[in-house]
């Protein structure tokens with residue numbers, strides 16, 4: 001399997017950040033959800049994972065984040081094997097997780113508790129809240145915010161821990177379309193803002209337009225047990241526009257990969 005790009009380019013630049021080798025996972029101890037997963041992320045890359053429901057994308061993210069240990073295979077960060085949850089790898093879930101009894105600043109600061117002085121933690125939290133576009137809402141409570149604002153707080157919290165890698169599991173799926181669109185159009189500059197130490201993002205999504213808008217490279221999962229069945233490099237300039245004819249070519253390419261084989 002080789003990486004395809006519509007303009008024929010196949011170079012990948014930069015250092016490897018997150019890597020997994022021969023990863024497999026079985027909940028039951030017998031039948032594998034996925035097997036032999038090999039993937040890499042490079043510096044300043046947003047990598048998307050797509051695949052039919054139930055192929056194990058969320059499970060794969062949990063294994064990559066070491067929230068659950070792999071049944072087979074290994075996860076490496078900058079060449080060192082990761083064997084327990086690491087603050088260098090943050091996970092943002094599809095369910096918008098904020099603590100209702102805490103202000104925005106306290107919701108973000110929670111990942112820094114006990115690690116640094118409170119004053120410094122407050123400073124970092126305020127900076128991250130500014131970065132996600134919520135300056136002025138530092139002392140607001142989640143109930144005073146919209147779903148989109150709460151998801152921004154969850155992203156600010158994930159960034160406050162200064163992760164190298166951010167894993168995002170369908171982060172826009174519970175937002176209304178307008179809110180999702182505005183967050184989608186900002187997310188790339190938020191996560192790859194030079195104030196962060198973030199080096200790569202892994203995004204799981206079912207929304208192929210979102211994937212073509214955001215990803216540098218896409219891994220397609222499929223089969224049973226699932227594996228990586230294709231890898232596509234999205235070689236489009238940023239900011240990306242749906243008006244660009246190649247945009248739709250990439251959407252079609254992904255769609256074709258995801259269609260059941262017999263109807264291809």
Ligand SMILES: Nc1ncnc2c1ncn2[C@@H]1O[C@H](COP(=O)(O)OP(=O)(O)OP(=O)(O)O)[C@@H](O)[C@H]1O
Nearest residue numbers: 027028033051052053054055056057058059060206
């Ligand atoms: N805690 C669990 N215990 C046992 N089986 C599980 C558990 N969580 C998920 N599974 C099973 O593992 C498989 C993969 O689930 P997973 O949620 O990782 O898929 P997914 O690709 O993220 O699906 P979706 O696109 O619907 O979010 C499914 O068959 C699911 O039923």
Ligand SMILES: [Mg+2]
Nearest residue numbers: 057058059169
């Ligand atoms: Mg899932």
